[in-house]
Amino acid sequence: MAQTKRQGERTVFFETPPRVISSASIVGDMEGKGPLAAAYDLILEDDTWGESSWEKAECKMFVTAVKLALSKLGWSTDSLQCLLGGDLLNQIVVANYAARELGIPFLGLYSACSTMAESLLIGSMLIDGCFVERAACAASSHFSTAERQYRYPLEMGTTNPPTAQRTVTGVGAVILSNEQAASGYGSEIFTKIHITCGTMGKVVDMGITDASNMGAAMAPAACNTIKTHLADTHRAADYYDAIVTGDLGRFGSEMLIELCLDEGIKISKNHIDCGNLVFGPNQDVDCGGSGCGCSAVVLSSHLLKLLETETWSKILFMATGALMSPQASLQGETIPGIAHAVVLERDN
Amino acid sequence: MNQQKGRDYRELVKQRSPKSKTVLMCFKAFLVGGLICSIGQVVQFIGTSALNLSEEDVAAFTAIVMVFLGATLTGIGIYDKIGSFAGAGSVVPITGFANSIVAPAMEHKPEGYVMGVGAKLFSLAGPVLVYGISSSILVGLLALIFP
Amino acid sequence: MDWMKLFLSFIIGGGICVIGQLLISLTKLTPARILVLFVTLGVFLTALGLYKPLVDLGGAGATVPLTGFGYSLAKGAIKAAKEDGVLGAFTGGIKSTAGGIAAAVFFGYLNALLFKPKTKK
Incomplete structure (x- = not known):
């Protein structure tokens, strides 16, 4: 029996930490007017992108983001042994149809808005376990496809409550590779970033x-994962330059900081939330951004660049998801939350 | 213990959640809702004085014109903007009923003209008809029993 | 034009919408439930004879909100029930609101055919 790579309750450490070598992000018009505009690869002015439905447009964004991340390396889709990812729609159709077009072996994932972190976690396990050498992790959401599935039709004249968040229109894709497979090509965008646990x-x-x-x-799930992660790794919260949550938004972040304080963990100094980063204060989005795409685009544009350019050396990337469906909500079910975390570190 | 934790957390969330500005929203709803009803009143005047319609025909005429306005403003993409300002002021008038018919129907056009547009036309307005018509039949029957 | 009537329709109509807004803001009722609640409320208030005075006073201010739709339904059903019995109770409501319902289906379908939804900015 090989020795376990798990430490503590549910934290896994990678023996040969996989490399993050490339990424790409595509966002909609409103996100393109936000504070991170300069970091995105492609900003769509028209969020139907010439397609006949928004679902088709989201699928095109998904395909293009994965291809774009590969083309930065000079790779084609044949270079990958696995695509991991998902989206918010029923039966994760966006990812399914994107995988049909890409032709890469596909493990579809659904973990609501925490899909990006889940795909990085599983992708890293697959690479460290020597099952694949190179994999793509991607997640997408689209305001206009999510809105009609989860809320009201777009043209309904209703007012959002002040705690509402706006689903991000965007796809983020990240290419992972083991050490040997990455160095073989030599043109990687990121040269120093590893996923360590x-x-x-x-x-x-x-x-x-x-x-x-x-x-x-979702805040209680995030608090639970932070607490367990720190206990499993015997680390303190200030070990990380940033503890990044996915889409808690302004109010959820406030609740998370409060919940962590109750557990004796102080994260107010280094906590940031992608939902707060993606839109500016003068954009009318109530409590911030949300959706699979929210953490995916912020990671694959902004966060990875900050790591590579030596602003940060270690971050805990933790995307949060709300695992309900409209039917479950109508049946009076409460909203279960989940948060997966991965640690991204730059070599010194 | 866990149940207690959940209760405490829900209480905290309730206390700290950003509140909607109820007074301001009521003012906006009053303004826009009142305005829509005034437009209805003008339509009613036109029906009675210019077209010399009977009392019952005026009611139908007004309803048809208001529904037409609500549906068309939804189609050209203006009603949702009024709605994001007015809150209930744009939901409660019959124009809001028209809005709730057009909005899902146009959005589901990619799913075809039968199961998309046709079926979704009443996804939000259907319940209004179900409860409105059923309760009116009930009331009619009760009127027979207790004249 | 009767300016007093116009003014009253504004006040009464606005007032009914404020009740709706209070329900949305304070009870987290969704707009779909508000619509159902208002039409049903209109039906029963009319049956109890409480809505008619509001219509006499506010005109369109009381008939344009969805409670007014309920008023037309109930008024028609009660009147027809008294004239034609049980059959009237079934036909009266829809007869008196037929114009509005038919217009909603027709203009609703037409607009859905002609236009495409736009993303909110």
């Missing part, structure tokens, strides 16, 4: 039922 999330439900207050529903 990760913590699997547990489903946590504190009984929030308000589907327009997702940040508050």
Whole structure:
């Protein structure tokens, strides 16, 4: 029996940490007017991108983001042994149809808005386990496809409650590789970033039922994962230059900081949230951004660049997801939350 | 213990959640809702004085015109903007009923004209008809029993 | 034009919308539930004779909100029930609101055919 790579309750350490070598991000018009505009690879002015439906447009974004991340390396889709990813729509159709076009072996994932972290975690396990050498991890969401699935039709004249968040239109793709396979090509975009460990999330439900207050529903799951991760790794919160959550938004972040304080963990200094980064203060989005694409585009544009350019050396990337469906909500179910985390480190 | 934790957390969330500005929203709803009803009143005047319609025909005429306005403003993409300002002021009038018919129907066009447009036309307005018509039949029957 | 009537329709109509807004803001009722609640409320208030005075006073201010739709339904059903019995209770409501319902289906379908939804900015 090989020795376990798990440490503590549910944190895995990679023996040969996989490399993050390339990434790409595509966003919609509104995100392109946000504070991270300069970091995105492609900003769509028209979020149907010439397609006949928004679902088709989201799929095209997914395909293009993966190809773009590969083309930065001079690679083609044949270079990958696995594509991991998902989106928010029923049966994760966007990722399914994108995988049909890409032709890469595909492991479809659904973990709501925490899909990006889940795919990085599983992708790293596959590479460290020598099952594949190179893999792509991607997640997508689209305001106009998510809105009609989870809320009201776009043209409905209703007012959002102040705790609502706006689904990000965007796809983020990240290419992972083992050490040998990466160095063989020599043109990688990121040369120093490794994924060193990760913590699997547990489903946590504190009984929030308000589907327009997702940040508050997911914050307890995020707190649970942070607490377990720090205990498993025997680290303190200030070990990381940044603890990045996916889409808690302004109110969810406030709740997370509060919950962590209750557990004796102080994260107010180094906590940032992708949902707060993706839109500016003068953009009318209530509590910030949300959706699979939110953490995916912020990671694959902004966060990886900050790591590579030596602003940061270690971050905990933890995307959060709300695992309900519209039917479950109508049946009076509460909203279960989950948070998966991976640690991204730059070599010194 | 866990149940207690959940209760405490829900209480905290309730306390700290950013509140909607109820007074301001009520003012906006009053303004826009009142305005839509005034437009209805003008339509009613036109029906009675210019077209010399009977009392019952005026009611139908007003409803048809208001529904036409609500549906068309939704089609050209203006009603949702009024709605994001007005809150209930744009939901409660019959124009809001028209809005709730057009909005899902146009959005589901990619799924075809039968199961998309046709079926979704009443996804939000259907319940209004179900409860409105059923309760009116009930009331009619009760009127027979207790004249 | 009767300016007093116009003014009253504004006040009464606005007032009914404020009740709706209070329900949305304070009870987290969704707009779909508000619509159902208002039409049903209109039906029962009319049956109890409480809505008619509001219509006399506010005109369109009371008939344009969805409670007014309920008023037309109930008024038609009660009147027809008294004239034609049980059959009237079934036909009366829809008869008196036929114009509005038919217009909603027709203009709803037409607009859905002609236009495409736009992303919110």
